[in-house]
Amino acid sequence: MRDPNEPFENLRPLDILAIAAHPDDVEQTCGGTLIRMAEQGYRTGVLDLTAGDMGTRGTPDLRIEESKRAAGEMLLAWRQNLRWPDARLENNIGARMTLAGVIRRIRPRTVILPYWSGRHPDHYRACEIAYEACFLSGLKRLEEDVPPHRPFKVLYSSLYANVTPSFVVDITRQFERRMTALFQYRSQYGDAPEGSALFPSHAEIEERLASIARFYGNLIGVKYGEPFVVKEMIEITDVVAMPVRSI
Ligand SMILES: [Zn+2]
Numbered sequence: 001m002r003d004p005n006e007p008f009e010n011l012r013p014l015d016i017l018a019i020a021a022h023p024d025d026v027e028q029t030c031g032g033t034l035i036r037m038a039e040q041g042y043r044t045g046v047l048d049l050t051a052g053d054m055g056t057r058g059t060p061d062l063r064i065e066e067s068k069r070a071a072g073e074m075l076l077a078w079r080q081n082l083r084w085p086d087a088r089l090e091n092n093i094g095a096r097m098t099l100a101g102v103i104r105r106i107r108p109r110t111v112i113l114p115y116w117s118g119r120h121p122d123h124y125r126a127c128e129i130a131y132e133a134c135f136l137s138g139l140k141r142l143e144e145d146v147p148p149h150r151p152f153k154v155l156y157s158s159l160y161a162n163v164t165p166s167f168v169v170d171i172t173r174q175f176e177r178r179m180t181a182l183f184q185y186r187s188q189y190g191d192a193p194e195g196s197a198l199f200p201s202h203a204e205i206e207e208r209l210a211s212i213a214r215f216y217g218n219l220i221g222v223k224y225g226e227p228f229v230v231k232e233m234i235e236i237t238d239v240v241a242m243p244v245r246s247i
Helices: 031-039 060-073 093-106 121-136 175-182 202-219
Strands: 016-020 044-050 078-084 110-114 153-157 167-170 225-229
Touching (some): 016 031, 016 093, 016 121, 031 175, 031 225, 044 093, 044 121, 060 175, 078 093, 093 121, 121 153, 175 202, 202 225
Parallel strands (some): 016 044, 110 153
Antiparallel strands (some): 153 225, 167 225
């Protein structure tokens, strides 16, 4: 993984950037897709907005350290953490400008955002800030010295949202690697006694995530899948080659 202190200017553009509220979010929601895309030769990256500093377990530094190990497992070319305040994310001009600055420098073609509604305010707020930052980032006059860039595609990771996905990615071959990435967060999933009433065990987490991945995989006739929503229509150019059996 790239040294986080290296200037953005030295970075080759990313093909895919996932933006998430907390370290360990992408490992649960779209990590399999990121792994699969990296295996297909794309440059993938993750930007975590907070270090999860309101969490019962672990410290921000520890979680960032763990997120770097998880990045290696997910074959990411780049991962950074903005260290914004956990559980207090605010959509303000400062946040949008900072994020737009990052997007201009790493120039992703596709971004993956958390689904726009959900239980945790950080998740839907991260979605809103990131969407607006992607828009801002395309405005020519935003910054004099960095050229504008607007991502082409925005995907919403809808794993925890009770909505019908627009499409599902087959992650059958990536599922184990995604689990290994998640369990790099030993402070969160280490079966430690502290907060154990609140935190499920290792085995329980694995079973839960496997059931969810099986549910979505089943929708496209494979073992494990990850769901996404897009706001625009999906174009098909070859109806004969369409996957997923109808009857
Ligand atoms: Zn989260």
